[in-house]
Amino acid sequence: MKRSCPKPRTAGTLPQAEKFWELRLYVAGQTPKSLTALSNLRRICDDHLKGRYHIDVIDLLAEPQLSRGDQILAIPTLVRKLPQPVRKIIGDLSDTERVLVGLDLRPAVKPGGRP
Amino acid sequence: MKTARPRRSRPPSRLPKCPTGIQGLDEITGGGLPRGRPTLVCGGAGCGKTLFAAEFLVRGVVQFNEPGVFMTFEETAVELRANVASLGFDLASLERQEKILIDHVHVERSEIHETGDYDLEGLFVRLNLAIDSIGAKRVVLDTLEALFAGLPNEAILRAELRRLFRWLKDKGVTAIITAERGREQLTRHGMEEYVSDCVILLDHRVNNQIATRHLRVVKYRGALHGTNEFPFLIGEKGISVLPITSLALNHKVPEGRIPTGIPRLDAMLGGRGFFRGSSILLTGTPGTGKTIVSANFAQAAGRRGERVLFVSFEESPDQLIRNMLSIGLRLEPLVRRGLLRFHSARPSLYGLEMHLATLFKEIATFRPHIVIVDPVTSLMEAGTDFEGKAMVTRLIDYLKAQQITSLFTSLTQGGHALQQSEASMSSLMDAWLLLQDFEGNGERNRVLYVLKARGMAHSNQIREFLISNRGIDLVDAYIGPSGVLTGSARAAQDSREQAEALTRQQEAGRRKQELQRHRASLERQIDGLKSEHEAGTDELRQIDEQVGVQTRLLSAERTELGRLRQADVPTVPVSRRIRQTKSAQHSP
Structure with a gap:
């Protein structure tokens, strides 16, 4: 994905991983998909962001009014609140590779080869 | 209006209807949209889908006291308020009264990464919250098709849409779902598959460079409806559909x-x-x-x-x-x-x-x-x-x-x-x-x-x-x-007529004179002939006289000769012979 946004560039080659990560996972009840998503997220964060992350799990069935703030349509949705910019990842996070790309932890693999 | 009657008084087989309040539309549909069911409104860009839906909600509140939720996937609430304000609808004040709720759902594909299985429960939760928070009876989804652009997995999306319409029916709200017009089907993403109760097609057609809007009820399950294409317009007081057939020939006539x-x-x-x-x-x-x-x-x-x-x-x-x-x-x-x-x-x-x-x-x-x-x-x-x-x-x-x-x-x-x-x-x-x-x-x-x-x-x-x-x-x-x-020709004609009359008079005089002259000459000829005739008569008499004298002389001569010759045969009287020769001469 795009790595050309100005912030990372000024930071040189310093990876996003240096910063603190604030993540929010939206679910609707304890559905299998939600549980899968949460366990997938925990695993990925432990692998890549150990000690530098915080996960908020928001159950929309309990707090439906929160769905408007982050424009939640799909369940489950993972929102990266920090570092900026905000990113949204939908699905049960079972495709680890895509999650890493989506969270900007790994550059996107272009069809022609590595960038 | 029929639909003004309470629902319970209808026979149970009849489909309950939800009056839209849109001028003319309720006449065409026989009372409004199917109550408690979703209606699909489809049409090309700029044909008035959003305004149609907005008017449905606003009139629902103002005329029928039915609160409504407007869930918009394209325009923001601010844009929507401004757009419908041009029709004289004050959405902001209705929102303050908690009669209308506008919920802008922002879907942006570039912000969304798909990483496995998901559903649209978030949308359901959101819609449910909106409906419950104001007790909405009417819902507008404008336009769900934006989801097709925003969400990559069409299989999931279609399954979820099917669930959504089922859910709307269960919820008992009368919903309008707008959709873009497709090339080969009514809508671009085949939304008509999911909404089968009522489909209204809006059309903005250009004829001789002038655009006219048309509305047609393509489908209305379980109800009679006008099947024609009706022109409609978006005026300063909203949409009005103009069904020609609804005008009856029974107006009163004043006398004066x-x-x-x-x-x-x-x-x-x-x-x-x-x-x-x-x-x-x-x-x-x-x-x-x-x-x-x-x-x-x-x-x-x-x-x-x-x-x-x-x-x-x-x-x-x-x-x-x-x-x-x-x-x-x-x-x-x-x-x-x-x-x-x-x-x-x-x-x-x-x-x-x-x-x-x-x-x-x-x-x-x-x-x-x-x-x-x-x-x-x-x-x-x-x-x-x-x-x-x-x-x-x-x-x-x-x-x-x-x-x-x-x-x-x-x-x-x-x-x-x-x-x-x-x-x-x-x-x-x-x-x-x-x-x-x-x-x-x-x-x-x-x-x-x-x-x-x-x-x-x-x-x-x-x-x-x-x-x-x-x-x-x-x-x-x-x-x-x-x-x-007309004009100078009329004036000219007048003088021409006078001239003609004068000419005619002169002509007549001339002809009269000529005739008189002719008569005079004829008379002269008659006189000449008469005298000629008379002269002829005289001559005839003279001839007769001469002949008589000669005959007499001849017979006297013969008698004299006979006497001289002493003939004993009596001679034919001369007078008869003369008469015979005379008739032979005249007869040829």
């Missing part, structure tokens, strides 16, 4: 008569002018004075204190006033007194429907006694023939229902096919005046005649129509052996 402003024309119309509340057609080729007759009519009405709406598609009000002043018609004081109002617009400014709507609005606010449309033909050119006629029908019906007298001028192309070209309009009109011009002798003259006037004895005569700086006058046209003569 109104003068035309031209005394001779009144005389032609049974002496008292047109019927009040009738529709009058005034046809004529260019420059025959249609506008002048109309302006005269307007002025006469204004002087009686009646209000006149003058709809001009050719001239601006100022130009009209100035031009009419040149023939002594003073319209300006009437305008100042508020008795005469002009409505000038180019016919091509907008489609027929919009023209009709603005006219209706003008009429509703000004409440005129007389409406003049000059000329109605250029208005009709703004659409197809059929649309044009339908529009004029609607306009006339509307005016008749209001008991407004209407005068339509109609511009016809040159030539003599006037009756033919206007025949279609004629059936709508109660009176029809024809203005025509005659060309000849290096000038053009106008004539006027009454082609038809329902319900009154009217003149069959052609009148010459004179326009001077003192106004209009009608004079008898000359009708003689060589046709109708």
Whole structure:
């Protein structure tokens, strides 16, 4: 994905991983998909962001009014609140590779080869 | 309206309906949209889907006290408020009263990464919250198709949409879902698969460079509905669908008569002018004075204190006033007194429907006694023939229902096919005046005649129509052996007739003299012949006498000879022989 946004560039080659990560996972009840998503997220964060992350799990069935703030349509949705910019990842996070790309932890693999 | 009755009084087999409050739509659908079910409204870009949906919600609140949720996937709440404000809907105040809730759902594909299985429960939660928070009975989703652009997995999306519509039905809300028009199917993403109860198609079609909106109820499960395509328009008070068929021919007719402003024309119309509340057609080729007759009519009405709406598609009000002043018609004081109002617009400014709507609005606010449309033909050119006629029908019906007298001028192309070209309009009109011009002798003259006037004895005569700086006058046209003569030809004809009479007199005198001369010569000849005849008679007598003398001499001679020869045979008397020879001579 795009790595050309100005912030990372000024930071040189310093990876996003240096910063603190604030993540929010939206679910609707304890559905299998939600549980899968949460366990997938925990695993990925432990692998890549150990000690530098915080996960908020928001159950929309309990707090439906929160769905408007982050424009939640799909369940489950993972929102990266920090570092900026905000990113949204939908699905049960079972495709680890895509999650890493989506969270900007790994550059996107272009069809022609590595960038 | 039917739907105003409570639902319980209907037979249970009937589909309960939810009135939209949109003018005309409830007539077409027999009471509104199916209650508690989703309705699909589809159409191309800019055909009014969002406004349609917004009006459904606003009228639901204002007229039927049914709160509504507007879930928008394209426009933001701010944009939506501004857009529908142009129709006079104050969404913000309805939102403050918690009657309407606008929820903008932002879907942006570039922000979304798909990483496995998901569903749209978030949308359901959100919609549910919105519906419950204001107790909504109506829901608009505008347009769900944005999801197809935003969410990559179409399989999941379709499954979720199916679930959504099921859920909306279970929730018991009357919903409108808008969708883009597709190429081969009604909607681009086949939304009609999911919404099968009622499908309404909006269409914005351009004909001769002028756009007209149309609405059609494609499908309405379990209910009778008008299947035609109905023109609709978006005016300042929202959408109005104009079903032609809903207008009935049962308007009341007022009794009075109104003068035309031209005394001779009144005389032609049974002496008292047109019927009040009738529709009058005034046809004529260019420059025959249609506008002048109309302006005269307007002025006469204004002087009686009646209000006149003058709809001009050719001239601006100022130009009209100035031009009419040149023939002594003073319209300006009437305008100042508020008795005469002009409505000038180019016919091509907008489609027929919009023209009709603005006219209706003008009429509703000004409440005129007389409406003049000059000329109605250029208005009709703004659409197809059929649309044009339908529009004029609607306009006339509307005016008749209001008991407004209407005068339509109609511009016809040159030539003599006037009756033919206007025949279609004629059936709508109660009176029809024809203005025509005659060309000849290096000038053009106008004539006027009454082609038809329902319900009154009217003149069959052609009148010459004179326009001077003192106004209009009608004079008898000359009708003689060589046709109708007007203008200077009419004057010339008068003197020509006198000359002809004189010539005829002289001619007769000459012929008389000649005959007398002839008679005299004949008499002379008769005299000559007579004397000749007499001379012949004399000669005959002389001949007879001579013959007698000779015969006598001969017989005397014979007798003498016989006597001398002493013959004993008696001789044939000479007189008989002479008679025989005479008859032989005469007989050949």
